[in-house]
Amino acid sequence: QKEVEQDPGPLSVPEGAIVSLNCTYSNSAFQYFMWYRQYSRKGPELLMYTYSSGNKEDGRFTAQVDKSSKYISLFIRDSQPSDSATYLCAMRGGGSYIPTFGRGTSLIVHP
Amino acid sequence: GAGVSQSPRYKVTKRGQDVALRCDPISGHVSLYWYRQALGQGPEFLTYFNYEAQQDKSGLPNDRFSAERPEGSISTLTIQRTEQRDSAMYRCASSFTSDEQFFGPGTRLTVL
Numbered sequence: 001q002k003e004v005e006q007d008p009g010p011l012s013v014p015e016g017a018i019v020s021l022n023c024t025y026s027n028s029a030f031q032y033f034m035w036y037r038q039y040s041r042k043g044p045e046l047l048m049y050t051y052s053s054g055n056k057e058d059g060r061f062t063a064q065v066d067k068s069s070k071y072i073s074l075f076i077r078d079s080q081p082s083d084s085a086t087y088l089c090a091m092r093g094g095g096s097y098i099p100t101f102g103r104g105t106s107l108i109v110h111p
Numbered sequence: 112g113a114g115v116s117q118s119p120r121y122k123v124t125k126r127g128q129d130v131a132l133r134c135d136p137i138s139g140h141v142s143l144y145w146y147r148q149a150l151g152q153g154p155e156f157l158t159y160f161n162y163e164a165q166q167d168k169s170g171l172p173n174d175r176f177s178a179e180r181p182e183g184s185i186s187t188l189t190i191q192r193t194e195q196r197d198s199a200m201y202r203c204a205s206s207f208t209s210d211e212q213f214f215g216p217g218t219r220l221t222v223l
Contacts, residue, residue, distance in 0.1 A: 041216075043115070043204075043215055043216055044154065044214050045213075046211045097142065098156050098167065099156075101154050101155070103152045104151075104152070104153055
């Protein structure tokens with residue numbers, strides 16, 4: 001079993017839908033949680049960064065961490081075709097600078 | 112420069128040849144990371160530097176892989192005696208703090 005599990009999709013939704021992307025993990029030492037967006041043929045770019053449990057909102061994006069369930073989510077409201085990309089979760093422990101990435105979920109938002 | 116740059120963007124080589132992949136981080140970024148990303152997978156850590164010091168090389172697959180950052184800026188990842196299983200996208204990232212890593216466009220390595 002991998003430390004970080006993420007469904008590869010693809011997830012196909014109509015424009016305007018609310019999207020829910022999720023990851024589960026097994027390492028209880030993880031304290032910092034990140035979501036990256038990766039467009040085709042590009043490098044990942046950081047979208048959201050959270051510490052420990054709770055919610056964080058940034059525009060149409062909300063990141064949620066439930067450490068008790070070892071489960072993190074990224075919600076995208078009013079999804080747009082420009083949101084079509086692969087979304088990677090990543091996480092690291094407090095004593096490490098090295099994140100462990102999920103395999104990414106491919107999201108397709110169709111007009 | 113505006114972001115992390117990597118060269119070459121594409122490299123095709125024959126099995127047994129050595130290759131050197133270059134990463135030019137964002138100016139002023141202290142930390143530099145190397146990852147390998149297979150198709151349909153997330154980046155897999157290889158090694159990282161703070162300034163010129165290699166802090167962690169635990170992700171390097173074997174002793175054919177090495178990396179250096181002699182002046183604390185540009186870094187080179189070298190793969191000796193390449194094998195077909197080395198074919199992948201190699202990505203570099205840099206950061207000023209531990210919070211956010213900025214990724215480069217990657218070098219697509221194909222070993223024939």
